[in-house]
Amino acid sequence: xGKRTIVPFGPQHPALPEPVHLDLELDGETVVRAVPSIGYVxxxxxxxxxxxxxxxxxxxxxxxxxxxxxxxxxxxxNAVEGLMGVEVPDRAKVLxxxxxxxSRVHSHxxxxxxxxxxxxxDSLFMQCWRIREKVLDVFETVTGGRVIVSYCRIGGVAxxxxxxxxxxxxxxCDEVEKEMDWVRRVFFLDSSVRNRLIGVGQISKDExxxxxxxxxxxxxxxxxxxxxxxxxxxxxLGFEPILYDEGDCxxxxxxxxxxxxxxxxxxxxxxxxxxEGEWRVPVKGNPPAGQFAFRxxxxxxxxxxxxxGNGTKFLDRARVRTPTxxxxxxxxxxLQGCGMQDVSMIIxxxxxxxxxxxx
Amino acid sequence: MSCTSxxxxxxxxxASSCNGCDIEVLACLTPIYDAERFxxxxxxxxxxADIFLITGAVNDQNKEVVRQLYDQMPExxxxxxxxxxxxxGGIFRDCYNILGGADKVIPVDVYVPGCAARPExxxxxxxxxxxxxxxxxxxxxGEKRCSRSRGSRS
Amino acid sequence: xFQEQRFKKLSPEAVPGKAEELxxxxxxxxxxxxITGEGSTELVYSFDKDHSLVNYNVTVPFGTVVKSIxxxxxxxxxxxxEIHDLFDVEFEDSQLDYKGNFFRTSTKTPxxxxxxxxxERWERER
Numbered sequence: 001x002g003k004r005t006i007v008p009f010g011p012q013h014p015a016l017p018e019p020v021h022l023d024l025e026l027d028g029e030t031v032v033r034a035v036p037s038i039g040y041v042x043x044x045x046x047x048x049x050x051x052x053x054x055x056x057x058x059x060x061x062x063x064x065x066x067x068x069x070x071x072x073x074x075x076x077x078n079a080v081e082g083l084m085g086v087e088v089p090d091r092a093k094v095l096x097x098x099x100x101x102x103s104r105v106h107s108h109x110x111x112x113x114x115x116x117x118x119x120x121x122d123s124l125f126m127q128c129w130r131i132r133e134k135v136l137d138v139f140e141t142v143t144g145g146r147v148i149v150s151y152c153r154i155g156g157v158a159x160x161x162x163x164x165x166x167x168x169x170x171x172x173c174d175e176v177e178k179e180m181d182w183v184r185r186v187f188f189l190d191s192s193v194r195n196r197l198i199g200v201g202q203i204s205k206d207e208x209x210x211x212x213x214x215x216x217x218x219x220x221x222x223x224x225x226x227x228x229x230x231x232x233x234x235x236x237l238g239f240e241p242i243l244y245d246e247g248d249c250x251x252x253x254x255x256x257x258x259x260x261x262x263x264x265x266x267x268x269x270x271x272x273x274x275x276e277g278e279w280r281v282p283v284k285g286n287p288p289a290g291q292f293a294f295r296x297x298x299x300x301x302x303x304x305x306x307x308x309g310n311g312t313k314f315l316d317r318a319r320v321r322t323p324t325x326x327x328x329x330x331x332x333x334x335l336q337g338c339g340m341q342d343v344s345m346i347i348x349x350x351x352x353x354x355x356x357x358x359x
Numbered sequence: 360m361s362c363t364s365x366x367x368x369x370x371x372x373x374a375s376s377c378n379g380c381d382i383e384v385l386a387c388l389t390p391i392y393d394a395e396r397f398x399x400x401x402x403x404x405x406x407x408a409d410i411f412l413i414t415g416a417v418n419d420q421n422k423e424v425v426r427q428l429y430d431q432m433p434e435x436x437x438x439x440x441x442x443x444x445x446x447x448g449g450i451f452r453d454c455y456n457i458l459g460g461a462d463k464v465i466p467v468d469v470y471v472p473g474c475a476a477r478p479e480x481x482x483x484x485x486x487x488x489x490x491x492x493x494x495x496x497x498x499x500x501g502e503k504r505c506s507r508s509r510g511s512r513s
Numbered sequence: 514x515f516q517e518q519r520f521k522k523l524s525p526e527a528v529p530g531k532a533e534e535l536x537x538x539x540x541x542x543x544x545x546x547x548i549t550g551e552g553s554t555e556l557v558y559s560f561d562k563d564h565s566l567v568n569y570n571v572t573v574p575f576g577t578v579v580k581s582i583x584x585x586x587x588x589x590x591x592x593x594x595e596i597h598d599l600f601d602v603e604f605e606d607s608q609l610d611y612k613g614n615f616f617r618t619s620t621k622t623p624x625x626x627x628x629x630x631x632x633e634r635w636e637r638e639r
Contacts, residue, residue, distance in 0.1 A: 001475065011424055013403065018373050018381070019421060040421045041375040044456040044623060051453060063450055066379025066475055082516070102622040113389075129389035136386075147379045147475045212542045212588045225541065230516075230564035293559065293568055294516055295543075304544050306557060319557075321544035329588035355378045358616070420617040455623045 004032065009343060011040050018354040020347075026340060032084055034335035034343075036328055042358040049234060053156060053313040054080055054287055064320055065356040066147050067110060070103035071298035072320065073152035079294040079305040080154050080315075083287050089278040092156035097233050098169070098270050099151050100262040100296075104133040105176060108256045108263075111351050112183065115253060118348045119196045133177045134172045143167060156280025166271055173264045180260055187257050199249035201334040201346035204247055212354035213330040215301020215323045216259065217350045219243050220252035227297035238267045249349040256351075286313045298323055300351045322356035364493045366398030370408035370432065374425050374461065375451075376415025379475030380442035384412055387485075392417065392478040399485060405431040410488045412481075413465075416444040416451050417458045429465045436494035437488040439469045442476045449474055516566065523569040525579050528558065531569065532582040532600055540567075542582075545592035547600040549624050554600045558582075575625075583608035597626040603604050 005026045011019030019040035025033040048060050061067045061076040074096055081088060113128035136146045142157060143149040145148050151158050162168075187193055203213075208221040218225055219242060226241040228234040242258045244251035287309030294305045301323030308316040327350045334346050373381050387394045388401050402408050405428045417425060429438070440461045444451035448459035461467050468491045471484035523531060543559035543566065544604045556571040556579070573579055581604040593604045594615035601622035604610075630638075 011421065012372055012405075012428060018378065019424070026463065037611075037614070039618075040418070040424070041373065041415070042418060042420065042456050042616050042618065043375055043416070043451045044441075044454045044618070045451055047455055047623065048451075060450060063377045063379070066377045066382060069377075070380065082518075104410060126389055129386065130391065132388070133389075135393045142506075145381060145475075146477065208540070210587070212586060225561070225564075227564065291520060291557075291568075291570075292518060293520075293566060295561075295566065302543075304548055304559065306559075308548060317546075317548045319546040319548075321546065325591055326544070326588060328591055353378065355373070456618050 005167065007340070011321075013344075018352065020354050021351060022335075022343075022347075023339070024335070024343065029340045031335050031338050031340060031343065034332050035102075036332055038328070038354065038358055040358070041355045045359055046320070049315050049318045052310065053315075054307075054309075054315050055313075057315065057318055058152070058154060059150065061318065061320065062148055062150055064322070064359055067107050067353060068103070068298045068300060068303075068322075068356060070099055070150045070151060071149065071296060071303060074100050075294060075296040075298075075303050075305040076307075076318065077152045077154050078296065079292050079307045079318075080287060081283075082294055083290060083292040083307050083309050084154075084283065084285070086155055086281065086283055089281060090157060090275040091160075091277050091279045092128045093233050094270050094274055095157045095161060095279060096152055097237070098267050099149070100213075101267045101270070102135055102138060102169070103149075104263045104299045105260050105267075106132050106139075108260045109135070111256060111299075111348075112187065112253075112260075115348050116193075118344055119193070121192060124183075127179075128183065131176055131183070134175055138165075138169055138172050141165065153280065155283040158277070160279045161274075166274070169267065169271060173267055177261065177264050180257075182258050182263075184261075187253055193253075194250065197253055197349075200249045200342045201338060201349060202248045203247070203287045203330065203334050205245070205272065207333065208247070209332045211333055212326055213225060213301075214326055215298070215351070216255040217301065217327050217330060218253055219255045221245070221350075223249035225302060227302045231297075232332050234266070237266050239266065249345055286311060287315060300324060300353055300356070303328065320356075320359065322353065322359075324350070324353045324357045327352070328357065364489050364496075366400065366490050367409045367485070367492060368400050368402045368407055369410045369412050370402060370405050370428065371412045372415070372425065372428055373456070374413055374415040374421050374445070375418040376442060376444055377475075380414040380444070380473075380481075383475050383478050384414065384441060384481060385477045387481050392482060394482050394485065397482075397486075405432065406431075408432050409436060409492055410485060411436060411438045411465075412441050412485075413438060413445050413461045413467075414441045415461075416448045417461055418456045419458070422458060422464045425461070425464050435492055435499055437468045437492045437495070438440050438465055439471060439484045439488045440467045441471045441481055441484065443472050443474045446470045446472055519565075519567045521567065521569050523558070523571050525571055525573050525577055528569075528571060528608045529580040529582055529585065532558075532585045535567075536585050538562065542586040542589055545589060545596060547602065547624060549600070554596075554602050554625070555598065556602070575601075578603040578605050580605055581607040598622065601625045 109132035116124035304321040
């Protein structure tokens with residue numbers, strides 16, 4: 001065995017949009033062990049629950065992460081509504097699903113762009129981000145915000161969709177779908193993408209179950225723990241999770257490409273029979289003493305929300321466990337035995353969201 | 360205008376931001392907003408950067424990283440604080456692990472508010488940063504000329 | 514859309530045994546969460562099987578050492594190190610122990626109960 005070298009990776013690295021640090025123990029060019037160290041984005045925002053009431057916490061929770069902002073709002077308000085026993089109108093439920101799926105389209109396109117950027121395929125990166133802007137236009141028109149949309153409120157949603165909004169969303173869906181045909185062809189067939197991804201960072205189904213991985217990372221290894229399958233709102237839309245069995249970076253990429261098209265289908269179906277009526281109910285009083293756990297499938301995987309009330313307007317605890325949090329052990333395992341040149345690809349394919357992880 | 364101001368290279372670092380501003384910084388560089396048409400190029404290397412775009416309110420663990428990145432940048436350099444968190448701490452001001460703004464650690468030249476800061480305002484911030492960069496460069500050259508003339512006299 | 518809520522009580526000593534039992538049944542570890550309490554820290558262990566979630570509330574008095582579940586669920590090291598750094602709960606037999614270097618915070622163990630902070634300060638001043 002040759003001499004082992006320890007190479008620091010990050011926190012500032014051209015391949016990483018976010019700071020994470022890894023100590024890579026190398027034997028020649030092969031990674032023997034990777035030790036992640038995080039904490040560069042730790043803010044401690046869950047502690048703000050002591051000074052902000054449960055309504056104000058919605059805005060804090062949305063800023064756990066700017067990319068999955070919609071998902072965090074969705075999870076938190078559902079958890080609080082569950083604790084308080086608020087019955088949300090059907091229209092609001094469907095509107096939340098529409099926006100959650102739109103945010104999945106934007107998040108996956110963003111990720112596909114970053115993947116292309118990571119492998120030096122700059123024109124593909126630009127194209128993915130160009131398509132993504134169409135979704136952001138919808139957010140901006142309806143809510144006024146581009147990335148932090150603040151659409152979910154406790155008791156419903158911030159605003160109703162007008163017929164013009166709906167026709168705009170459908171138009172954007174058509175446009176994105178048309179563009180995705182081309183994007184899919186490139187990601188699935190282009191030799192430079194295939195050579196870079198196939199067989200890299202392989203992880204078997206058993207290992208994935210062992211490591212408790214979630215989201216597209218797990219679905220790329222054929223593990224189905226998509227929280228949407230258990231969600232009534234999604235069951236009504238005929239949701240089926242997308243699974244690939246290869247377990248390499250390529251499979252994880254394919255899952256996300258397919259999920260964009262799937263989300264567009266779900267949005268169309270949801271808008272097709274949008275229930276009429278109320279879209280927000282007034283919520284009065286304070287959360288009672290008790291605890292409530294809620295799970296939601298975010299673009300990056302399953303997120304877990306936990307709220308504990310004490311009868312006052314301040315919650316005792318609002319906890320969020322984000323998908324990247326549980327995928328970090330998976331990533332550490334994938335990095336063992338890979339070549340130094342594949343490290344950045346493997347890190348990107350779990351779609352790390354560090355600011356989610358550390359809160 | 361010097362070559363630097365015609366094509367400023369930027370370095371971006373996320374100092375405990377929520378990602379919202381980070382993706383908007385990237386959105387500036389991609390189609391629709393496309394700051395590259397002004398010659399702005401994103402680099403990962405602090406030693407080649409002229410403008411430091413910093414997002415987030417800086418926490419205890421990354422303040423050293425921020426300082427180090429700043430020190431590695433060659434003179435003249437400009438720091439643009441993007442987003443309300445980098446300006447003053449924003450919504451996270453009261454968090455226990457937050458220092459409350461990039462200017463607690465390094466000198467900031469341009470502040471871009473917003474949560475998340477919009478691409479238009481980020482581009483505006485970069486353009487303002489370029490003006491500051493030009494000013495700093497002119498001052499540096501003036502000093503150099505002064506010291507050179509002093510050197511020849513002695 | 515109300516998800517099923519199952520919360521059960523568990524003693525700190527029973528944690529590793531329960532984890533092994535659940536692993537054998539095919540449960541997936543979802544998370545471990547810490548909650549600030551008076552004189553104690555409460556931990557919530559969550560596990561999932563076929564989209565059905567089960568949570569265990571474990572009350573850990575200050576100073577009690579909890580046995581790590583990393584020998585069973587290796588991925589739990591993320592949570593255990595986080596809880597160690599933020600709540601000052603000790604875990605023994607961990608497979609990957611950062612020894613308090615996971616999060617570097619400006620205040621030490623910021624989530625620990627208020628009266629514990631008070632006692633510590635009193636101790637220091639004395």
